[in-house]
Amino acid sequence: MAFDAFKDMKSQMAAATGFIAALDQSGGSTPKALGLYGVTEDMYDGEAAMFDEIHAMRTRIILAPEFTSDKVIGAILFDRTMRGTIDGTPVAQVLWEKRGIVPFLKIDKGLEAEANGVQLMKPIPGLEETLKEAAGYGIFGTKERSVVHSADAAGIAAVVAQQFDVARTVLSCGLVPILEPEVNITSTTKAEAEDMVKAEIAKHLDTLDEGQDVMLKLSIPTVAGLYDSLADHPRVLRVVALSGGYSTDEACSLLAKQPKMIASFSRALTEGLSKQQSDADFNAALGANITKIYQASA
Template sequence: MASDAFQQMKQQMAEGQGFIAALDQSGGSTPKALALYGVTEDMYDGDAAMFDEIHQMRTRIITAPDFTKQKVLGAILFERTMRGEVAGKPTAQALWEDRGIVPFLKIDKGLEAEADGVQMMKPIRGLEDTLKEAAAFGIFGTKERSVIQEANAKGIAAVVAQQFEVGRTVLSCGLVPILEPEVNIKSATKAKAEEILKAEIAKHLDTLEDGQDVMLKLTIPTVDGLYDSLADHPRVVRVVALSGGYSTDEACARLARQPKMIASFSRALTEGLSKQMPDTDFNAALGANIDQIYKASV
């Protein structure tokens, strides 16, 4: 990617008003996402047909009138979506050139079994090859998810160390990583886990050098404003929030109380959308979702 385009994207992610759309459901979560969209498993045969259905859904979202940089700053893609096309262009190119939206790629390959109160990322085989391919497609950054189930200091330290280790690989390939150590919203020790997580992230941020800038994707905290100091760290481009299973209304209400977080929602963005809707109804419903998430983010 030309350095001027990269800098434009980075400035938009750092300073823009809006949110990031998470369009990165993978193999495991795709059937559920499609079912919510009115496409049940008896309506397609096999993985190829399933992924074709989800790509059609994403294409419909990306080409909708309200899906532009005016409210949507970035979009996180699944690998197959990156390799696919929207309106005759590679997806990342269509996002940036036609919509002004910064493209990201989900790179994690799922979670390990729980140990020490956390779920680490599974090994990401062929990561550097994937990152080179992403850069060639014009992808700006990546996203990688692990999950914290309880306030276990040893487990949280391990999760954060792994996140930064993968993040450094992403940085070495010229992309900006979104580190996503999610805290389960149902955790009985959510608030305590978030305190431990914040301290661990701050410690690792201080080891990054000038130019090694990252983004953070975190569960909306129990204590409002908890992550403001992370957002102010010189190595942090932006702190974004995951909805984590909250309803759209609750996620937006909680997010609105976080002055230095913007949304990176998935399910909330597509809530109420159906394949069977005519385009006028689909676009109106999507526009209303975008508007609600945007208002909570700004």
């Protein structure tokens, strides 16, 4: 990637008004995403056909009139999407050059079984090779998800330490990592867990050198403004929020109370969309979701 493009992407992610679209459903979550889109498992035969369907859905979203940098400043892709094309052009190139949207890549390979109240990331084989490939496609940054289910000090410390270990590898390859230690929104100890996640993140941020800038993707906290101090840390480009299973309206209502977080929504972005819709109805429904999420992020 040309340095000027990286610099422009970084400026956009640090300061532009808008949100990040999460278009990164992987093999495990794709059937559910397709089902919500009106594509049931009896409508395609095999994994390749399934991924063709989700790629067609993502293409329809990316090419929609409202899906531009006026409101959507970044988009997170699944690796198959990164390697795919839209009308013969690599997806990341379409995003940046034609829509003005900064492309990210989901790099985690799913979650380990729960232990100590958390789910760590599974190993990520060939990570450095994937990161070099991503840079070649013009990808700006990455996203890595783990989950906190309860306020367990040892578990949370392990989750955040693992997040930063992977982030350092991403940084060493010239990309900007989004760290995502999600706190389960149904946890009975959600507020306590969020306090602990914040403290662990702050501790690790202080170990980063100048130029080692990261982003954070976190559940919308119970306490308004909880993560403002993380957003103000010199090593943090942006703090973004995941929808975590909330409806679009509920996620937007909660996010609007967080002055220094913007959205990075997946299911909330695609709520109400269907393959069977006409292009006009599809674009109207997507446009309405985009506007709601944009306003909550402003």
